[in-house]
Amino acid sequence: MTSSAIREILKITQRPEVISFAGGLPAPELFPIEEIKNAADRVLTDHGPAALQYSTTEGHLPLRNWIAERSRISPDMVQITSGSQQGLDLLGRVLIDPGDVVLVESPTYLGALQAFAPYAPRFVEVATDDDGIVPEALDDQLAGLDAKLLYTIPTFQNPTGRTLPLARREALLEITRRRGVTIIEDGPYNELRFRGGEVETIFELARRDSSPDELNVIMLGTFSKVLAPGLRDAWVQGPRHVIDKLVQAKQAADLHSPTLNQMIITELLDDVLTNQIKIIREAYGQRAAIMIDAVARKLPEGVTCTNPEGGMFCWVTLPDETIDTEPMLAEAVDRNVAYVPGRPFYATGARSNTLRLSYVTSTEEQIRTGIDALGAVIADRLSRGVPARL
Amino acid sequence: MTSSAIREILKITQRPEVISFAGGLPAPELFPIEEIKNAADRVLTDHGPAALQYSTTEGHLPLRNWIAERSRISPDMVQITSGSQQGLDLLGRVLIDPGDVVLVESPTYLGALQAFAPYAPRFVEVATDDDGIVPEALDDQLAGLDAKLLYTIPTFQNPTGRTLPLARREALLEITRRRGVTIIEDGPYNELRFRGGEVETIFELARRDSSPDELNVIMLGTFSKVLAPGLRDAWVQGPRHVIDKLVQAKQAADLHSPTLNQMIITELLDDVLTNQIKIIREAYGQRAAIMIDAVARKLPEGVTCTNPEGGMFCWVTLPDETIDTEPMLAEAVDRNVAYVPGRPFYATGARSNTLRLSYVTSTEEQIRTGIDALGAVIADRLSRGVPARL
Numbered sequence: 085m086t087s088s089a090i091r092e093i094l095k096i097t098q099r100p101e102v103i104s105f106a107g108g109l110p111a112p113e114l115f116p117i118e119e120i121k122n123a124a125d126r127v128l129t130d131h132g133p134a135a136l137q138y139s140t141t142e143g144h145l146p147l148r149n150w151i152a153e154r155s156r157i158s159p160d161m162v163q164i165t166s167g168s169q170q171g172l173d174l175l176g177r178v179l180i181d182p183g184d185v186v187l188v189e190s191p192t193y194l195g196a197l198q199a200f201a202p203y204a205p206r207f208v209e210v211a212t213d214d215d216g217i218v219p220e221a222l223d224d225q226l227a228g229l230d231a232k233l234l235y236t237i238p239t240f241q242n243p244t245g246r247t248l249p250l251a252r253r254e255a256l257l258e259i260t261r262r263r264g265v266t267i268i269e270d271g272p273y274n275e276l277r278f279r280g281g282e283v284e285t286i287f288e289l290a291r292r293d294s295s296p297d298e299l300n301v302i303m304l305g306t307f308s309k310v311l312a313p314g315l316r317d318a319w320v321q322g323p324r325h326v327i328d329k330l331v332q333a334k335q336a337a338d339l340h341s342p343t344l345n346q347m348i349i350t351e352l353l354d355d356v357l358t359n360q361i362k363i364i365r366e367a368y369g370q371r372a373a374i375m376i377d378a379v380a381r382k383l384p385e386g387v388t389c390t391n392p393e394g395g396m397f398c399w400v401t402l403p404d405e406t407i408d409t410e411p412m413l414a415e416a417v418d419r420n421v422a423y424v425p426g427r428p429f430y431a432t433g434a435r436s437n438t439l440r441l442s443y444v445t446s447t448e449e450q451i452r453t454g455i456d457a458l459g460a461v462i463a464d465r466l467s468r469g470v471p472a473r474l
Numbered sequence: 475m476t477s478s479a480i481r482e483i484l485k486i487t488q489r490p491e492v493i494s495f496a497g498g499l500p501a502p503e504l505f506p507i508e509e510i511k512n513a514a515d516r517v518l519t520d521h522g523p524a525a526l527q528y529s530t531t532e533g534h535l536p537l538r539n540w541i542a543e544r545s546r547i548s549p550d551m552v553q554i555t556s557g558s559q560q561g562l563d564l565l566g567r568v569l570i571d572p573g574d575v576v577l578v579e580s581p582t583y584l585g586a587l588q589a590f591a592p593y594a595p596r597f598v599e600v601a602t603d604d605d606g607i608v609p610e611a612l613d614d615q616l617a618g619l620d621a622k623l624l625y626t627i628p629t630f631q632n633p634t635g636r637t638l639p640l641a642r643r644e645a646l647l648e649i650t651r652r653r654g655v656t657i658i659e660d661g662p663y664n665e666l667r668f669r670g671g672e673v674e675t676i677f678e679l680a681r682r683d684s685s686p687d688e689l690n691v692i693m694l695g696t697f698s699k700v701l702a703p704g705l706r707d708a709w710v711q712g713p714r715h716v717i718d719k720l721v722q723a724k725q726a727a728d729l730h731s732p733t734l735n736q737m738i739i740t741e742l743l744d745d746v747l748t749n750q751i752k753i754i755r756e757a758y759g760q761r762a763a764i765m766i767d768a769v770a771r772k773l774p775e776g777v778t779c780t781n782p783e784g785g786m787f788c789w790v791t792l793p794d795e796t797i798d799t800e801p802m803l804a805e806a807v808d809r810n811v812a813y814v815p816g817r818p819f820y821a822t823g824a825r826s827n828t829l830r831l832s833y834v835t836s837t838e839e840q841i842r843t844g845i846d847a848l849g850a851v852i853a854d855r856l857s858r859g860v861p862a863r864l
Contacts, residue, residue: 112523120526121518128511133502136510136702166556170728177592198726202567312526314733336588337727338560342735343704 103454105441106422108242108396112445114363115312116356123351127344135344141335143319144346150353151305151319155287161296163320163330166341167313168272168306171320172199174337175268175302178329180205185231189217191399191429191438193242193270196235207431210234214390216241216248219255226263233266238286240273240395243429243440247393253286261300269303272318275310275361277394278369287321299323307349309396310361315345368396368444371451375443378455384463389441396444399426402437402462409439412465421457493844495831496812498632498786502835504753505702506746513741517734525734531725533709534736540743541695541709545677551686553710553720556731557703558662558696561710562589564727565658565692568719570595575621579607581789581819581828583632583660586625597821600624604780606631606638609645616653623656628676630663630785633819633830637783643676651690659693662708665700665751667784668759677711689713697739699786700751705735758786758834761841765833768845774853779831786834789816792827792852799829802855811847 127135142148143164152159165171172195180186180203188197190209197207208229211221217236234256238248248256260267269286287303294300302322307315320330334340372392379389379400386403400423402409409425416422426438443451517525532538533554542549555561562585570576572594578587580599587597598619601611606628624646628638638646650657659676677693684690692712697705710720724730762782769779769790776793790813792799799815806812816828833841 107528109528112527115523115526117518117522117526121515121522124514124518125511128507128514132507132511133505134704136505136507136704137502138497138499138698138703166728166732169726173727195729202723202726308528313528314524314526316728316730316732333592336559336592337563338556338706339585340706342556342706342732345732345735 102417102420102422103446103450103457104422105443105446105454105458106424107442107445109442109445110309110313110396111364111367114360114367116352116360119352119356120312120315120348123348123356124344126351127347131347135347137343139340139343139346141331141340143341144343144350147317147346147350147353148319150350151321155291155303155321157291157321158296161321161324161327163327163334164341164346165318165320165334166316166338167308168270168304168318169195169199170334170337171304171318172196172268172270174330174333175320175326176200176203176205177333177337178326179233179266184233185229187222187225187231187234187265188431189236189241190431190433191243191426191435192235192431193237194428196270197428197431200235205233209430209432212246214246215252216246217252217256219252219259222256223259223263226259226265231263231265233268234260235268235270236286237270237272239271239283240276240392240397242273242395243397243424243426244399245390245392245395245397246399247280247283250283253284253289257286257289257301265300267301269301271303272306272309273395274305276365276368276396278365278372280393296324302326310357310364311349311352315349317341317345317349365394368394371443371446371448372398374448374451375441375455378452379441382455382459384459384466387462396442398441398443400439400441401435402439403466405435405437407465408436410436412461415464416458416461419457419461421454421461423458492807492810492812493836493840493847494812495833495836495844495848496814497832497835499832499835500699500703500786501754501757504750504757506742506750509742509746510702510705510738513738513746514734516741517737521737525737527733529730529733529736531721531730533731534733534740537707537736537740537743538709540740541711545681545693545711547681547711548686551711551714551717553717553724554731554736555708555710555724556706556728557698558660558694558708559585559589560724560727561694561708562586562658562660564720564723565710565716566590566593566595567723567727568716569623569656574623575619577612577615577621577624577655578821579626579631580821580823581633581816581825582625582821583627584818586660587818587821590625595623599820599822602636604636605642606636607642607646609642609649612646613649613653616649616655621653621655623658624650625658625660626676627660627662629661629673630666630782630787632663632785633787633814633816634789635780635782635785635787636789637670637673640673643674643679647676647679647691655690657691659691661693662696662699663785664695666755666758666786668755668762670783686714692716700747700754701739701742705739707731707735707739755784758784761833761836761838762788764838764841765831765845768842769831772845772849774849774856777852786832788831788833790829790831791825792829793856795825795827797855798826800826802851805854806848806851809847809851811844811851813848 182204186205290301306318570593576595680691696708817824
C-alpha cells in the first residue's frame with residue numbers, strides 16, 4: 085500500500101460511519117471560516133487585479149517579510165510553496181542526486197519519503213529512541229557514511245508525536261556541521277504545543293551563529309495546520325544558495341503559488357493566527373488527553389503508546405513483532421474504526437506491529453468509541469495467536 | 475537570459491513607466507472580480523469546511539465533471555493542476571526519461587522547455603512555416619528518429635500567434651499514430667478566437683475514433699486566460715494510463731491544488747465564463763488589430779509580423795539574421811518599451827532577430843506609443859549597420 089497510502093486513506097475516511105484516526109487532517113470545525121471569508125472580501129475589494137494576476141515565483145512579499153522577521157532572517161531566505169509537500173519535492177529536486185544518502189528517522193513522515201523517492205536517494209535510517217534521534221549513534225553512523233542530508237521532524241513528530249530535547253538538537257547541529265551534512269527540519273506542528281515548555285527549533289539554534297550562506301539547516305513551515313490546509317500555503321526557509329535554486333525549480337514546477345491565497349493569509353497574520361493557535365492547542369490538548377487515557381484503559385496489555393506534548397499524532401506498538409497492522413486494518417474498518425498501519429512510515433526495516441493514530445478530528449465520544457473498537461480488534465488479533473516464526 | 479527569462483521579464487514589467495509588450499499576462503481590468511468575490515463568499519458560506527480542508531489529489535469532482543463533459547470523456551481522464559505549468563512539469567516527470575526525443579515547434583513556448591528540461595530530454599525542432607508544423611517534413615524527420623513525444627500549441631501559438639489548419643491537424647494525428655508518437659497539445663488560448671472560424675483541437679479529432687486507453691493525444695487546458703491566472707487552476711486530459719501516473723506524481727509534488735480555488739471556479743462555470751470569453755475576445759481582437767496596424771505602419775521596412783486570429787501574441791522578425799534582439803532589449807527599455815527577445819523560445823538553432831509582442835495588457839494609446847518607440851529602436855539598430863559576416 086506504500087505508494088498511494090495517503091490517498092487511499094483519505095478515501096476511507098470519507099465514509100461517514102467510520103471513526104477515522106487515520107487522517108492527517110486538522111479539525112475542520114476550528115477553521116476560521118468567517119475570518120477567511122472577510123479576508124477574501126477585503127483582498128478582492130482592495131487588491132482584486134493583483135490578487136488574480138500572475139505574480140512572482142518567490143511569493144507575496146508581505147507574507148515573506150512576516151515569515152522572515154519571525155525567524156530574524158532576510159526575505160530572500162524564504163520561498164513560498166504550495167503546501168510543505170511541494171517544499172519537500174522541490175528540495176529533493178535541487179538537493180538530491182541519484183544515490184545520495186538521505187538520513188531519516190525510523191519511522192518518518194511517509195509523504196517525505198514519497199516526495200524524495202523520484203530523485204532516487206539512498207535512504208538510511210538513523211537510530212531513534214523515545215526522545216527521537218540518538219546523537220551518539222548518528223555520529224558513529226556518519227563515520228562510515230558519506231551522507232548529504234538529514235530529514236527530521238524534531239517537534240511532535242509525524243508519525244510518533246515525539247519531540248527531540250534541546251540538548252539533542254544542539255548535539256545534532258554540532259555533529260552535522262562537523263560532518264558536512266545539511267539538516268532539513270520539517271516543522272508543520274511547531275505551533276501546536278499543548279503541554280510542556282517550548283523547545284527552540286534547530287533552525288533557530290543554527291541561525292544564531294551562522295551567516296545566511298553558511299547555514300546548514302533548511303526549515304519548512306506551513307499554514308495548513310494553524311489556519312487551513314485547503315489554501316495550500318507553506319514555505320521553505322534556508323541559506324540563500326538553496327533558496328535561489330528553489331526559486332528556479334518552483335518556476336519550472338508551477339510558476340508561483342496562488343496570489344489570492346497568499347494575500348488572504350497575509351490578512352490573517354498576527355491577530356487571527358494567534359487566536360487560532362490558542363484555540364487549536366486547547367482543543368487538541370483535550371482530545372489527546374482523552375485518547376491517551378482511553379488507549380491506556382482499553383487497549384490490551386503489552387500495547388504501548390507515545391504521549392505527545394503537541395501535534396496531531398500518537399504511535400502505537402503492539403506486543404508481538406510478527407503482527408502486521410496492514411491486514412488488521414480491514415478488520416478495524418469492519419468495526420468502523422480506521423488508523424494508518426506503521427509500515428509505510430519506514431524507509432527500510434519496517435516494524436509491522438505499529439500504527440498511527442490522530443486524535444484531532446474526532447469528538448470525545450468518537451475517541452472513546454473508536455478506541456474501544458480498536459481494543460477489540462487488537463484483542464481478537466492477539467487471541468488468534470501469532471504466526472509461527474520460521 | 476534563458477533560464478530565468480520569464481521571471482526577469484515579470485520584474486521589468488512592474489516598472490510603471492515601461493509600456494510592456496513582454497508579459498504573457500492577461501488583461502487584469504477584464505478579470506471578473508465581483509463575480510469571483512461573490513463566488514468565494516458563496517463557497518465559504520455553503521461549503522467552508524470542505525473548501526478549506528485537504529482534498530483529493532485528482533481535483534474537485536464537479537470541476538472535473540464539467541471539463542470531462544465538454545470533451546465527451548470520463549472524469550478519470552482529467553487531472554486538475556496548479557496552472558498548465560504544473561501540467562507540463564508533471565507530464566515531463568511521468569513521460570520523459572533522460573535522452574528521450576521530444577519534438578517541439580520552432581519557436582515554441584519557453585515555459586514548456588523549462589518544465590521539460592529537468593527530465594533531460596533531447597529536444598528536436600520540427601520544421602514549421604507560416605501555418606505551423608509542416609506534416610510532410612515531420613513524417614520525413616520521424617523516419618530517422620525514435621521520437622516519444624511531440625509538444626505543440628496548435629491554436630494561437632505562443633510565441634508566434636499561428637494556428638495550425640485542420641488538414642494539418644489530421645495529418646499530424648495520422649503520422650504520430652503511425653509512428654507511435656504521443657502528442658502533448660497545449661491549449662491555453664483555445665477560447666480566445668477573435669476572427670476566423672473555429673478549428674477542432676487535435677484531442678477532439680483523436681477522441682472520435684480512439685478508446686480512452688489508446689488515445690495518443692494529451693491536452694492541457696487552463697482557466698488562467700479566461701478567468702484569472704492568480705487562482706492557478708488548469709488541467710490535463712488524456713488517456714487513463716497517463717492520468718493515473720499523473721495522479722501519483724501530483725500527490726508527491728503537492729498533494730492537491732487548493733480546494734477553495736477549484737470551488738470558486740466551479741461556481742463561475744457556464745454563465746460567468748461564457749460572458750468572460752465574449753468580453754476577452756472582443757477586447758483582445760481590438761487590441762490586436764491596433765497593434766498589427768501600428769506594426770505595419772511604424773516598424774521599418776523589411777520587418778515582418780504574424781497576424782493572429784486569436785490568443786495574445788504576435789511574432790516579429792527583423793530583416794537581418796545577424797541582429798540580436800537580446801542586447802537590443804536594453805535600448806528598448808531605455809525608450810520605455812519592452813518585448814521578449816526570440817532566442818529563449820528556440821530549443822535549438824535560435825533565430826536571434828526575432829521578438830514576441832503581447833497586445834493584451836496595453837491600451838490603444840500605449841500600443842501606438844510603444845510601437846512608435848519600438849520602431850525607433852529598430853530603425854536605430856538598422857542604421858548602425860549589422861556586424862560583418864565572418
